[in-house]
Amino acid sequence: MAIIQTVDLTKKFGNFTAVDHLNLSIEEGEIFGLLGPNGAGKTTTLLMLVTVIKPTKGTAYVDGYDITREPDKARRLIGMAFQDPKLMWVVTPWDVLNWHAKVCGLSSLERKKRVKWALTELGLWENRHKSVHTFSGGMRKRVEIAKILIQRPKIAIVDEPTTQIDIVGKHRIWNMIRTLRDEGSTIILATNELYEADLLSDRVAIMHKGKLLVCDSPKKLKDSIVGGDLIEVILEKEAPKTLIEELEKIDKIVEVLVLKPNHLRIYLNRAEEILPQITEFFIKTHLPIQSIRMSEPSLDDVFAHYTGLTIEEAEKR
Amino acid sequence: MNRIKHLLEYDFRNFFRYKWWIAGMISMNLADLIIMAVVYTNMVSQEVSQKYLNYFLFFSPGITITALFAAAFMIGREINRELRREISHYLLSLPFSRWELAFGRVLSGGLRGMVYMAPLLITTIFITWVFTGNIPSVLGILIILTTLFLVSVGTSGLSITMSLSTRSFEKFVTARGVVYYILFFCSSVFYPLDFIQQLGREGTLPQFLVLIAEMNPLSSGADTTRAFLFGHPAYSPFMLLNVALFALIFVLTASFAYLKILQG
Numbered sequence: 156m157a158i159i160q161t162v163d164l165t166k167k168f169g170n171f172t173a174v175d176h177l178n179l180s181i182e183e184g185e186i187f188g189l190l191g192p193n194g195a196g197k198t199t200t201l202l203m204l205v206t207v208i209k210p211t212k213g214t215a216y217v218d219g220y221d222i223t224r225e226p227d228k229a230r231r232l233i234g235m236a237f238q239d240p241k242l243m244w245v246v247t248p249w250d251v252l253n254w255h256a257k258v259c260g261l262s263s264l265e266r267k268k269r270v271k272w273a274l275t276e277l278g279l280w281e282n283r284h285k286s287v288h289t290f291s292g293g294m295r296k297r298v299e300i301a302k303i304l305i306q307r308p309k310i311a312i313v314d315e316p317t318t319q320i321d322i323v324g325k326h327r328i329w330n331m332i333r334t335l336r337d338e339g340s341t342i343i344l345a346t347n348e349l350y351e352a353d354l355l356s357d358r359v360a361i362m363h364k365g366k367l368l369v370c371d372s373p374k375k376l377k378d379s380i381v382g383g384d385l386i387e388v389i390l391e392k393e394a395p396k397t398l399i400e401e402l403e404k405i406d407k408i409v410e411v412l413v414l415k416p417n418h419l420r421i422y423l424n425r426a427e428e429i430l431p432q433i434t435e436f437f438i439k440t441h442l443p444i445q446s447i448r449m450s451e452p453s454l455d456d457v458f459a460h461y462t463g464l465t466i467e468e469a470e471k472r
Numbered sequence: 473m474n475r476i477k478h479l480l481e482y483d484f485r486n487f488f489r490y491k492w493w494i495a496g497m498i499s500m501n502l503a504d505l506i507i508m509a510v511v512y513t514n515m516v517s518q519e520v521s522q523k524y525l526n527y528f529l530f531f532s533p534g535i536t537i538t539a540l541f542a543a544a545f546m547i548g549r550e551i552n553r554e555l556r557r558e559i560s561h562y563l564l565s566l567p568f569s570r571w572e573l574a575f576g577r578v579l580s581g582g583l584r585g586m587v588y589m590a591p592l593l594i595t596t597i598f599i600t601w602v603f604t605g606n607i608p609s610v611l612g613i614l615i616i617l618t619t620l621f622l623v624s625v626g627t628s629g630l631s632i633t634m635s636l637s638t639r640s641f642e643k644f645v646t647a648r649g650v651v652y653y654i655l656f657f658c659s660s661v662f663y664p665l666d667f668i669q670q671l672g673r674e675g676t677l678p679q680f681l682v683l684i685a686e687m688n689p690l691s692s693g694a695d696t697t698r699a700f701l702f703g704h705p706a707y708s709p710f711m712l713l714n715v716a717l718f719a720l721i722f723v724l725t726a727s728f729a730y731l732k733i734l735q736g
């Protein structure tokens with residue numbers, strides 16, 4: 156049975172629907188990615204699961220407990236590291252984490268051990284008695300993540316865990332999230348970073364405008380795109396619309412996505428075979444190619460397949 | 473119970489972050505007392521001077537209760553700030569039940585008021601003893617402490633209710649100003665209740681203001697202290713009942729606000 160099951164989970168703020176009839180089922184022990192551009196409704200979904208805000212409609216079951224009927228029981232199973240670090244009065248990471256661990260019911264021995272471990276692993280040990288007010292965004296974010304790593308809840312929610320963190324730090328946190336899962340937690344990871352979602356998730360749900368677009372393992376999602384290959388072409392000049400229509404007529408080309416007027420992403424089958432044909436096409440139409448590159452589809456292409464936009468574009472709108 | 477202890481820790485740490493500020497405020501309250509003593513003692517009516525020896529001694533329990541009120545009210549400001557910065561999300565996500573959270577916060581606010589007030593109450597008892605030789609009985613002290621605790625908890629509940637239902641900081645501060653003004657001045661903090669009642673009978677003061685003064689928990693708190701220190705006004709169980717009702721009402725509204733408003 157799924158450890159989390161949402162049933163038409165919906166949240167409206169006034170007339171605006173932030174989360175729209177969401178049906179997800181999350182299996183015990185998996186890392187479940189929630190991928191979508193800013194404003195997709197990821198955080199709102201998570202806040203409902205952790206019983207901080209109430210659904211307008213629908214509900215969710217957390218290990219069998221209905222979040223609208225037995226929120227106290229559901230809440231005890233979940234821990235959340237928030238997108239914006241919540242470190243109010245507490246002036247030092249040491250105090251923040253010790254208080255959090257106490258509230259979550261850790262014995263004093265266990266608490267000392269885990270707090271020390273997390274602070275050391277996250278490179279905060281030296282600064283443990285410094286005021287968090289002097290901390291950079293990345294350091295605050297690490298303190299926020301440390302909470303959940305210390306708590307080790309049955310269900311751990313991490314909301315954009317590595318924004319503002321340098322690449323070395325990102326890898327360290329990703330490893331720690333994996334370890335947390337290996338120790339028995341189910342992880343829900345909300346992110347707008349494709350690489351992060353792809354790397355960590357056993358399964359990914361892609362959200363856009365409050366709705367679920369699709370949900371499966373990253374590999375299956377990428378394989379599901381018609382036209383298993385893709386070619387990116389950057390031209391010296393802008394490509395006229397008519398030209399793109401013509402391009403789409405080439406056999407084996409499935410879809411052409413215009414990222415910028417001079418930047419095309421072409422979805423197709425058997426790229427090696429028709430690459431010469433495509434180059435020739437541009438030479439014939441007097442559009443010099445600046446660069447051309449073959450690659451594998453990413454989750455961005457899955458997103459683009461459903462919305463006609465890349466995640467980056469969706470965030471701008 | 474253990475979890476409520478954590479909430480108390482949270483709020484007391486928060487409170488003592490302002491320890492120098494608090495020390496400064498208490499010193500100012502004490503300085504006010506001295507100034508009052510010097511300036512007002514000869515200005516007020518014979519009647520007050522006769523019953524309480526001087527205005528200084530009369531006013532001392534009054535300033536104690538205003539300090540209690542102001543300190544217990546601070547929690548509302550903090551909860552208002554938590555709400556605006558969404559720190560409330562963090563607290564709501566922790567393994568507290570909503571009742572534990574609401575009750576713990578109200579209790580914190582109340583206990584913080586008591587801690588702040590303690591040096592002032594001790595000073596009041598001490599100076600009264602110096603001037604008059606009166607010392608309250610153990611039972612008297614217990615009743616004073618119980619009454620003041622109920623005022624403190626009720627005040628904490630009142631401020632939490634206000635901060636959660638106003639939301640914007642400006643509105644909260646405005647509402648706070650109005651409440652302070654009414655409760656401080658329509659009370660027996662500055663003048664004896666029978667003096668206010670007399671003004672009411674003479675028609676100088678509107679009857680509803682007299683009623684507010686009579687029902688005001690600050691009046692009951694100050695007069696309970698006075699009753700056991702000076703024997704004036706005579707102690708009446710109404711005072712205890714009145715503050716108990718005040719506490720009950722605002723503990724309930726604060727819990728309700730926590731349960732209904734916070735979790736939108």
Ligand SMILES: Nc1ncnc2c1ncn2[C@@H]1O[C@H](COP(=O)(O)OP(=O)(O)O)[C@@H](O)[C@H]1O
Nearest residue numbers: 168171173191192193194195196197198199200
């Ligand atoms: N408390 C709120 N009141 C009104 N609108 C909100 C509130 N919280 C979120 N929203 C809106 O809901 C949408 C989804 O937000 P959010 O869940 O934070 O998205 P994500 O986490 O995917 O970036 C956004 O358009 C946001 O502006």
Ligand SMILES: [Mg+2]
Nearest residue numbers: 197198238314
């Ligand atoms: Mg978000």
